[in-house]
Amino acid sequence: MTETRGERKERTRRAILDAALRLCEDSSLVALSLRQVAKEVGVVPTAFYRHFDSIEALGLELVDESFVSLRAMLLDVRRSDPAFDDIIDSSIGILVEHVHQQRAHFQFIVRERAAGPLRVREAINTAIEQFEKELATDLVRLTGTTTWSPQDLQILSGLIVTAMVGLAEAILRTPDPGAERAIVEGARVQLRMVVVGALNWRSKL
Amino acid sequence: MTETRGERKERTRRAILDAALRLCEDSSLVALSLRQVAKEVGVVPTAFYRHFDSIEALGLELVDESFVSLRAMLLDVRRSDPAFDDIIDSSIGILVEHVHQQRAHFQFIVRERAAGPLRVREAINTAIEQFEKELATDLVRLTGTTTWSPQDLQILSGLIVTAMVGLAEAILRTPDPGAERAIVEGARVQLRMVVVGALNWRSKL
DNA sequence: CGTTTGAGTGTACGTTCGTACACTGAAAAC
DNA sequence: GTTTTCAGTGTACGAACGTACACTCAAACG
Numbered sequence A, B: 001m002t003e004t005r006g007e008r009k010e011r012t013r014r015a016i017l018d019a020a021l022r023l024c025e026d027s028s029l030v031a032l033s034l035r036q037v038a039k040e041v042g043v044v045p046t047a048f049y050r051h052f053d054s055i056e057a058l059g060l061e062l063v064d065e066s067f068v069s070l071r072a073m074l075l076d077v078r079r080s081d082p083a084f085d086d087i088i089d090s091s092i093g094i095l096v097e098h099v100h101q102q103r104a105h106f107q108f109i110v111r112e113r114a115a116g117p118l119r120v121r122e123a124i125n126t127a128i129e130q131f132e133k134e135l136a137t138d139l140v141r142l143t144g145t146t147t148w149s150p151q152d153l154q155i156l157s158g159l160i161v162t163a164m165v166g167l168a169e170a171i172l173r174t175p176d177p178g179a180e181r182a183i184v185e186g187a188r189v190q191l192r193m194v195v196v197g198a199l200n201w202r203s204k205l
Numbered sequence C: 001c002g003t004t005t006g007a008g009t010g011t012a013c014g015t016t017c018g019t020a021c022a023c024t025g026a027a028a029a030c
Numbered sequence D: 001g002t003t004t005t006c007a008g009t010g011t012a013c014g015a016a017c018g019t020a021c022a023c024t025c026a027a028a029c030g
Helices: A005-026 A034-041 A045-050 A055-080 A084-101 A103-115 A118-143 A150-172 A177-199 B005-026 B034-041 B045-050 B055-080 B084-101 B103-115 B118-143 B150-172 B177-199
Strands: none
Touching: A005 A034, A005 A045, A005 A055, A005 A103, A034 A045, A034 A055, A055 A084, A055 A103, A055 A118, A084 A103, A084 A150, A084 A177, A103 A118, A103 A150, A103 B103, A118 A150, A150 A177, A150 B150, A150 B177, A177 B150, A177 B177, B005 B034, B005 B045, B005 B055, B005 B103, B034 B045, B034 B055, B055 B084, B055 B103, B055 B118, B084 B103, B084 B150, B084 B177, B103 B118, B103 B150, B118 B150, B150 B177
């Protein structure tokens, strides 16, 4: 049992982050108290300050952490890169899988994006915008289209991200696996509709 | 100064609803205390119970109220019903106008849908589903399409609603009018892309 | 006109909150 | 081996919380 000082601190820090993520699962960061977190971790309230200045600061950390998950997902999507016409199915499959595996993180992002402390909301929306931009470049790489204006690509990317965030939200609020399957199937169709629209689109240049 | 007993009660009730809507504008229902509301109204805390059993019950009332606004918007959209090809522009224009006029209501719905008390979240999502169904019947009336399966219509409707909710969210978080104009323009393009996709869609029957 | 009703008051309670302050004790630094 | 550092402790505080209970007093009622 040799544990360095830094290791022990890191362990407590992790415990605080995990406890916070768990505790705000059925409310929100703005309704989460420092004392609840401390009690859940099994530590005295004032010890919280050794790790974070405030609940909001803790929230920003959770945002970063959550988007590391998301970035891992995007890597999975890019890595798959299979035949052209079932890229929709595989991408949605990967998203669904990640939502289940990182359920707490996704729920956190979706909830705090709308209801969190100002800084947290801003951080989340900035990250999502970044996502949209990355997807836009992926789209041009994927389709090699030259008839699309950069603006339209960005707009299409936004539409897709919105639909996928909507899918994640729907999954998170649907406990029944059967109903979830229907929702996922619907999202697949939605994406195909969007793709049909995109294929028949001509940007005004 | 003749004010019946019921009128006075209704006035206080309204004051409570308005105060709650105002107070949770930068947090959430789950972080709103009965005492804050009472203080804002200028009434003693226990008086709250004369009107609502709990903050959650008050929230359900606010949901109903907000969706009355939304329904009025849908009526506006249906009433316009102009030439076929700028129905997108007019609908989005109406949405944008309503978001500004009923800013607090829209903000409330968007926030509490993700972060409110369970019952409130359920009420909001049920209402939005209802919305999707109504839009689906409007779509069939509008296009007279017979080559679409009911499921695909519902799915398309869901996509449009998701995009419009996304637009409302984006407007609500964008203070700068110039940036807002760009966002609205993007939403118009998104909707047109979706329509292009829909026009080229054939349901599998 | 006397009685009832009920919106709003006022006090009082136990709990939880954030945070200030002085502390301990083992790992880290010297 | 002595000193320093610092994650975590323990106590203590004023403020805010939900809610119980007894109340007032004007409108509504019979």
